[in-house]
Amino acid sequence: MTQPQRIDIFQEFVAQSAREDMLAFFEFTLDLEGRGTAAGLCRLSQPKEGSSSLRYLSLTFIIDTPDEAAKGAIEHVLSRLEESRLRAALPQTTGVVPTPSIYTGPEHYIRQIDVLLNAGTTPDKRFIGERLLPALQSILSLTIGEVSWWDVRSEDASGLQSGRHSQEESSFSLIDRLKNFFRRALS
Numbered sequence: 001m002t003q004p005q006r007i008d009i010f011q012e013f014v015a016q017s018a019r020e021d022m023l024a025f026f027e028f029t030l031d032l033e034g035r036g037t038a039a040g041l042c043r044l045s046q047p048k049e050g051s052s053s054l055r056y057l058s059l060t061f062i063i064d065t066p067d068e069a070a071k072g073a074i075e076h077v078l079s080r081l082e083e084s085r086l087r088a089a090l091p092q093t094t095g096v097v098p099t100p101s102i103y104t105g106p107e108h109y110i111r112q113i114d115v116l117l118n119a120g121t122t123p124d125k126r127f128i129g130e131r132l133l134p135a136l137q138s139i140l141s142l143t144i145g146e147v148s149w150w151d152v153r154s155e156d157a158s159g160l161q162s163g164r165h166s167q168e169e170s171s172f173s174l175i176d177r178l179k180n181f182f183r184r185a186l187s
């Protein structure tokens with residue numbers, strides 16, 4: 001009898017991200033239903049051309065967590081993003097596929113939720129800004145900051161890997177480091 005193969009959820013997340021194109025990111029504040037708020041960053045991406053027969057948007061939530069109780073509260077709030085609720089707010093939705101949260105340390109919480117879209121939906125800036133984000137705000141009690149649209153050409157992306165670093169890079173928060181990385185990529 002063969003033993004079941006262990007799946008490394010973090011490696012699966014990295015592999016999936018490599019098959020996607022980032023569209024945008026935004027900062028947000030999440031109301032934790034009487035337990036305060038949590039600040040985070042959400043990455044929006046879609047499958048690279050020809051890499052999937054499905055039409056979907058990946059929402060990757062990265063949230064700073066002060067303690068374990070906050071992680072439980074965040075998990076509870078994000079669990080509201082279920083298919084029936086999202087379909088009611090966003091009829092173009094055909095499914096919601098949440099992945100398990102990724103544990104990379106006690107200071108942050110990472111969770112990807114894929115939103116499957118019908119074949120006639122184009123996940124462009126207008127759809128995201130006018131339909132998806134308001135639906136997320138309504139369902140998750142999310143306050144969304146400015147949306148930064150990702151438009152990096154391949155020749156620009158090589159500069160991101162060249163080792164350019166700033167003093168901001170040494171900030172403690174994963175969220176701060178990601179925001180700085182994304183902002184440098186957009187400049």
